[in-house]
Amino acid sequence: MTDLATDVLVVGGGPAAAWAALAAARAGARVVLADKGYCGTSGATAAGGTGVWYVPPDPAAREAAMASREGLGGHLADRRWMGRVLDETYARMNELAVGAGRYPFPAGPDGTPLLGGLQGPEYMRRMRIRIRRAGVRILDHSPVTELLTDADGAVAGAAGHRRQAREDYRVRAGAVVLATGGCAFLSGALGTNTNTGDGALFAAEAGAELSGMEFSNAYGIAPEGTSVTKTAFYSFATFYREDGSVLEGAGSQGGRSVIARTLLDGVKVHARLDRAGEAARSAMRLAQPNFFLTFDRLGIDPFTDRFSVTLLAEGTVRGTGGIRITGDDCATGVPGLYAGGDAATREEICGGFTGGGSHNAAWAISSGSWAGAGAAAHSRSLGPGRAASRPVTGAGGAGLRPTGRPAAPGGHRAAVELVQREVLPYDKNYLRRGDRLAASLRALDAGWAELRSGLHGEGTDLVRARQAAAMTAHARWMYAAALARPESRGMARRLDHPDQDPRLHHRILVGGLDRVWTRPAPRAGVTA
Numbered sequence: 153m154t155d156l157a158t159d160v161l162v163v164g165g166g167p168a169a170a171w172a173a174l175a176a177a178r179a180g181a182r183v184v185l186a187d188k189g190y191c192g193t194s195g196a197t198a199a200g201g202t203g204v205w206y207v208p209p210d211p212a213a214r215e216a217a218m219a220s221r222e223g224l225g226g227h228l229a230d231r232r233w234m235g236r237v238l239d240e241t242y243a244r245m246n247e248l249a250v251g252a253g254r255y256p257f258p259a260g261p262d263g264t265p266l267l268g269g270l271q272g273p274e275y276m277r278r279m280r281i282r283i284r285r286a287g288v289r290i291l292d293h294s295p296v297t298e299l300l301t302d303a304d305g306a307v308a309g310a311a312g313h314r315r316q317a318r319e320d321y322r323v324r325a326g327a328v329v330l331a332t333g334g335c336a337f338l339s340g341a342l343g344t345n346t347n348t349g350d351g352a353l354f355a356a357e358a359g360a361e362l363s364g365m366e367f368s369n370a371y372g373i374a375p376e377g378t379s380v381t382k383t384a385f386y387s388f389a390t391f392y393r394e395d396g397s398v399l400e401g402a403g404s405q406g407g408r409s410v411i412a413r414t415l416l417d418g419v420k421v422h423a424r425l426d427r428a429g430e431a432a433r434s435a436m437r438l439a440q441p442n443f444f445l446t447f448d449r450l451g452i453d454p455f456t457d458r459f460s461v462t463l464l465a466e467g468t469v470r471g472t473g474g475i476r477i478t479g480d481d482c483a484t485g486v487p488g489l490y491a492g493g494d495a496a497t498r499e500e501i502c503g504g505f506t507g508g509g510s511h512n513a514a515w516a517i518s519s520g521s522w523a524g525a526g527a528a529a530h531s532r533s534l535g536p537g538r539a540a541s542r543p544v545t546g547a548g549g550a551g552l553r554p555t556g557r558p559a560a561p562g563g564h565r566a567a568v569e570l571v572q573r574e575v576l577p578y579d580k581n582y583l584r585r586g587d588r589l590a591a592s593l594r595a596l597d598a599g600w601a602e603l604r605s606g607l608h609g610e611g612t613d614l615v616r617a618r619q620a621a622a623m624t625a626h627a628r629w630m631y632a633a634a635l636a637r638p639e640s641r642g643m644a645r646r647l648d649h650p651d652q653d654p655r656l657h658h659r660i661l662v663g664g665l666d667r668v669w670t671r672p673a674p675r676a677g678v679t680a
Contacts, residue, residue: 163354187294
């Protein structure tokens, strides 16, 4: 057992985690970062390119940027938070463009750096270098399995397992930042296999609430048999049936349901990016080279050849829901616990609708920075030596401490299969109806009761058991919140309630483990 003490522990390894670690270190805190994978290569951002919600501080431009998404998000966003994120993202992106180790942004015709996008592999490689230079200790391949709390219920660190060393570890900390990403349910979408909802489970076990979990039915378009979900490029696509006829109504925006229904009928859907001109084609290859790797290897020209497509679930990686934020410093309401990036709800800036890159990338940069600084301030307020000296207790439950007779090893496989049966199919999670949601929730509740009673493991099996528990909890929160919103708002579409209900113009909080609950959030922070 490795036993460490630090001021701030950051859990995760993507952009939000890196910015949190950097901000905490700059605030004078000792920082440990624990990543399930290898910080710099794990997570959705590191696997591809991303646009960034980067808007110069021009009042008209800012107004247009904020107004553009409010309707899509069902008017649940908060203008004050939007402004804060635009300011923070503008400052941090400009920071990336200068100094030692600066990111190599392309330049426009006048030589001005174009700061609206990042290549994930290079971005995260440089962020790893920056946090190491800041003195952050990185624990790679070291998934956290539970939070630690003190006698007063404050979060006081975390425990986990170091895969390569094959040993457990514990980090006592003055404060913890959860930047573990969202949950894509091991759907196979590119870069999401580390995104199993762990942080949300840890937070709930410590007493935190979640918000916006009904906004979790994101599906990305991908070439059939591949993992690359760069849906934005399909705005240039025409979609076809197998016989070559145009599939009317299909599209990347507002037309994915047509694709889903066609696939459910057992009919293949094909696409061709035939609406992209020469300039757009060149720009696309420069912006997202990984999108074209599969096509090049298969000898397909996506601009002239038709290719079959599918939809892959991306859950809360591209959805909006996550841990509820209760303060400007990205506190969670649990003393000593902070959250950022996809692990935290993005309702503050997106309401009930988001997608890939853009707002997500800006939120990761901003919320990560605020969470790191907030965690450092909280740790400092405890006084010298407090983090290492206070008694701690593990907060984890399902998959770690069975309430009944421990089941045979390997039970995580059945738990994951159950979750995927209830979450991945289009007719359950994407094309939602109340009766189907309720039936799936009953199955998931029964699955939770079973895994809570007997699921357990040691070492790597413990990590897998906790991932299975996190995915099950995530799915239950999603469907409970979706049932509590019998309307269509943002991305939470209900076929049995196709219109918006003005009485439901509020956010929905959700929580609980053995018994899931929902309730309307206070109106504060919701724009009209």
